[in-house]
Amino acid sequence: xxxVKQNSPSLSxxxxxxxxxxxxxxxxxxxxxxxxxxxxxxxxxxxxxxSSIKDKxxxxxxxxxxxxxxxxxxxxxxxxxxxxxxxxxxAAVVYGNQFYFGTGTSLTVIP
Amino acid sequence: xxxxxxSPRHEVTEMGQxxxxxxxxxxxxxxxxxxxxxxxxxxxxxxxxxxxxxxDDSGMPEDRFSAKMPNASFSTLKIxxxxxxxxxxxxxASRNRDRxxxYFGPGTRLTVT
Numbered sequence: 001x002x003x004v005k006q007n008s009p010s011l012s013x014x015x016x017x018x019x020x021x022x023x024x025x026x027x028x029x030x031x032x033x034x035x036x037x038x039x040x041x042x043x044x045x046x047x048x049x050x051s052s053i054k055d056k057x058x059x060x061x062x063x064x065x066x067x068x069x070x071x072x073x074x075x076x077x078x079x080x081x082x083x084x085x086x087x088x089x090x091a092a093v094v095y096g097n098q099f100y101f102g103t104g105t106s107l108t109v110i111p
Numbered sequence: 112x113x114x115x116x117x118s119p120r121h122e123v124t125e126m127g128q129x130x131x132x133x134x135x136x137x138x139x140x141x142x143x144x145x146x147x148x149x150x151x152x153x154x155x156x157x158x159x160x161x162x163x164x165x166x167d168d169s170g171m172p173e174d175r176f177s178a179k180m181p182n183a184s185f186s187t188l189k190i191x192x193x194x195x196x197x198x199x200x201x202x203x204a205s206r207n208r209d210r211x212x213x214y215f216g217p218g219t220r221l222t223v224t
Contacts, residue, residue: 034211034212044215045215097208098167104153104154
C-alpha cells in the first residue's frame with residue numbers, strides 16, 4: 001500500500017514560471033520529508049527536506065511546504081529553468097530509517 | 112568523493128539464472144539501503160543496514176531475494192532464481208545515520224528475459 005502518493009505523473013511548465021509538485025501521505029508518524037530529483041540514467045539526488053515540526057523550508061529557487069492537517073506537501077520551483085526538467089520524487093521518513101517514496105512526477109520546463 | 116558505486120550498470124539475464132548486484136557505499140557512511148524502481152510502484156525500499164547489520168528486510172519481495180553486507184564498504188543484492196518480473200532498476204544508497212539525506216548510486220538496470 002502506497003503511503004506516499006504523487007498523483008500527477010507529469011507536469012509541463014513554461015520557463016520562468018512557477019512549478020508546483022504535489023505529494024500526499026497517509027502516515028501521521030512521518031517525521032521528515034524530502035524531495036529528490038532524478039535525471040535519466042542517474043540515481044536520485046537530494047534536493048530539499050523539511051521536518052514535520054515545520055511548515056516551510058526554502059533553499060534558493062526551491063521551497064517545500066508542509067500541511068500536516070491535510071497530510072500534503074508541495075515543492076515550488078520559482079523561476080523554473082529548462083535544467084529543472086527531471087523526475088521529482090517525494091519521500092517520507094519514519095523512525096529515522098524507514099523511507100517511503102512516491103512514484104515520481106516528470107517535470108518538463110519548456111524554453 | 113567517488114559517491115556510491117554500483118556494478119554492473121546493466122545486466123541482462125535469462126529467467127532462472129542467479130543475479131548479483133553490487134554496491135560500494137560512500138566511505139564513512141554507516142547506513143545502506145537497497146531500492147527497486149518500477150513504473151507502477153516508484154522507488155520501493157527493499158532492505159536497509161545499519162553498521163553492516165540488516166535492520167529491516169520487510170520490503171524484500173520473496174525468498175528469492177537476499178542481501179548481505181560483509182563489511183562497511185561492500186554490499187550485495189542477490190536474486191536466485193531470477194524471473195522476468197524482477198526486471199527493474201535497482202538502486203543502492205548510503206548515508207550517515209545521524210543525517211536524513213541519502214546518497215544514491217547510479218543504479219543497475221536489470222532485464223530478465
